[in-house]
Amino acid sequence: MKELEDYIIQRGTVKEGDVLKVDAFLNHQCDVGLFDRMGEEWARLFAGKRVDKILTIEASGIGIACVTARHFGSVPVVFAKKYQSINLDGEQYCTTIHSYTKQTDFHVIVGKRFLTPGEHVIIIDDFLANGCALNGLIEICEAAGVVIEGIGIAIEKGFQNGGRELRERGYDLQSLAIVESMDAATGAIEFR
Amino acid sequence: MKELEDYIIQRGTVKEGDVLKVDAFLNHQCDVGLFDRMGEEWARLFAGKRVDKILTIEASGIGIACVTARHFGSVPVVFAKKYQSINLDGEQYCTTIHSYTKQTDFHVIVGKRFLTPGEHVIIIDDFLANGCALNGLIEICEAAGVVIEGIGIAIEKGFQNGGRELRERGYDLQSLAIVESMDAATGAIEFR
Numbered sequence: 346m347k348e349l350e351d352y353i354i355q356r357g358t359v360k361e362g363d364v365l366k367v368d369a370f371l372n373h374q375c376d377v378g379l380f381d382r383m384g385e386e387w388a389r390l391f392a393g394k395r396v397d398k399i400l401t402i403e404a405s406g407i408g409i410a411c412v413t414a415r416h417f418g419s420v421p422v423v424f425a426k427k428y429q430s431i432n433l434d435g436e437q438y439c440t441t442i443h444s445y446t447k448q449t450d451f452h453v454i455v456g457k458r459f460l461t462p463g464e465h466v467i468i469i470d471d472f473l474a475n476g477c478a479l480n481g482l483i484e485i486c487e488a489a490g491v492v493i494e495g496i497g498i499a500i501e502k503g504f505q506n507g508g509r510e511l512r513e514r515g516y517d518l519q520s521l522a523i524v525e526s527m528d529a530a531t532g533a534i535e536f537r
Numbered sequence: 538m539k540e541l542e543d544y545i546i547q548r549g550t551v552k553e554g555d556v557l558k559v560d561a562f563l564n565h566q567c568d569v570g571l572f573d574r575m576g577e578e579w580a581r582l583f584a585g586k587r588v589d590k591i592l593t594i595e596a597s598g599i600g601i602a603c604v605t606a607r608h609f610g611s612v613p614v615v616f617a618k619k620y621q622s623i624n625l626d627g628e629q630y631c632t633t634i635h636s637y638t639k640q641t642d643f644h645v646i647v648g649k650r651f652l653t654p655g656e657h658v659i660i661i662d663d664f665l666a667n668g669c670a671l672n673g674l675i676e677i678c679e680a681a682g683v684v685i686e687g688i689g690i691a692i693e694k695g696f697q698n699g700g701r702e703l704r705e706r707g708y709d710l711q712s713l714a715i716v717e718s719m720d721a722a723t724g725a726i727e728f729r
Contacts (some may be wrong), residue, residue: 351717357630368648369650369651373615373616373618373647373648373651374613374614374615374648374651375599375603375606375613375614375615375616377603377606377607377611377612377613378611380603402596402617403595403596403599404596404599404618407567407596407603408599408600408603408614408616409603410605411567411569411572411599411600411603411604412603412607414567414569415569415573419569419570419573420568420569421566421569422566422567422569422600422654423565423566423567424565424567424596424600426596427566431644449596455565456565456566458561459560459561459565459566470688497542501569513681515712
């Protein structure tokens with residue numbers, strides 16, 4: 346998506362350690378007009394698919410998913426919640442996700458009431474790097490018996506393995522911008 | 538807002554300890570169509586005001602704020618981020634918020650770049666009880682020198698002090714549903 350690539354070039358910053366800072370428009374300050382056009386683009390890419398629900402993960406995915414939902418008939422958005430400790434009361438699907446950024450594990454839960462077996466969902470999130478968060482959401486979908494119709498990502502780090510692995514497993518992964526390489530020293534960013 | 542009150546009656550649950558569970562439509566599963574009509578209502582209530590930006594707090598405020606922003610000319614949404622420890626690198630406004638629900642303090646930050654002195658903002662959040670979270674956001678606004686044009690809350694617990702105190706301080710507080718009383722034993726909910 347050319348517009349998102351332009352935003353990344355103009356308003357993103359490359360930091361040491363393969364960090365791409367896009368907090369000016371994507372995950373701290375939110376450019377809602379951009380989110381709307383991203384939703385429109387995913388609606389085009391996933392056209393013809395049955396989408397009963399959108400699944401995302403707090404916090405940065407929520408705004409993108411909620412604005413996107415309007416382009417899928419305002420289906421409900423469910424966001425997985427992060428917890429320090431797993432709540433094992435049996436009413437939640439739980440999984441553990443490793444965060445490379447924070448070098449720690451965290452737990453996410455989704456209330457069982459909010460994913461019904463046989464439902465068709467798309468998963469939306471802001472970033473895809475090694476795929477840990479997405480794999481956690483996929484695990485939850487499998488436990489719930491819902492059908493994953495597609496995965497919509499704003500920015501994929503194409504130089505990490507998450508995207509390639511998900512495509513090899515057969516998922517319809519639609520990343521709106523795929524960063525092929527970036528350089529903290531020069532600030533240069535190249536897209537696939 | 539009659540529709541929100543109906544949602545609360547039909548899909549909310551009252552739990553012991555003054556807990557109102559509305560995760561079926563507000564803060565775990567998100568009814569995006571409802572959010573859209575809530576945004577429309579706030580646009581009516583805050584009509585004529587200058588709104589450059591919407592400020593909210595992760596996680597439950599984000600979806601509501603992003604969908605609402607469309608009714609204010611798609612202004613940017615900034616969400617305050619929760620942190621375990623305060624990051625004192627000088628680039629963030631920080632404040633500490635006490636959570637009565639979790640009986641713990643947490644820290645929230647907003648990047649200084651995202652609140653410009655002289656900007657006019659409205660604050661949006663899902664719940665108002667004792668007002669701790671809102672007071673934290675107000676502190677950040679004061680530190681940033683932005684003008685708070687109004688505060689939009691989905692559900693106010695009218696039997697707790699937050700709302701009364703904010704109105705006494707002169708804020709234009711618009712809660713779309715004010716719960717006057719609720720009873721975990723019978724499930725009864727009364728609105729102001």
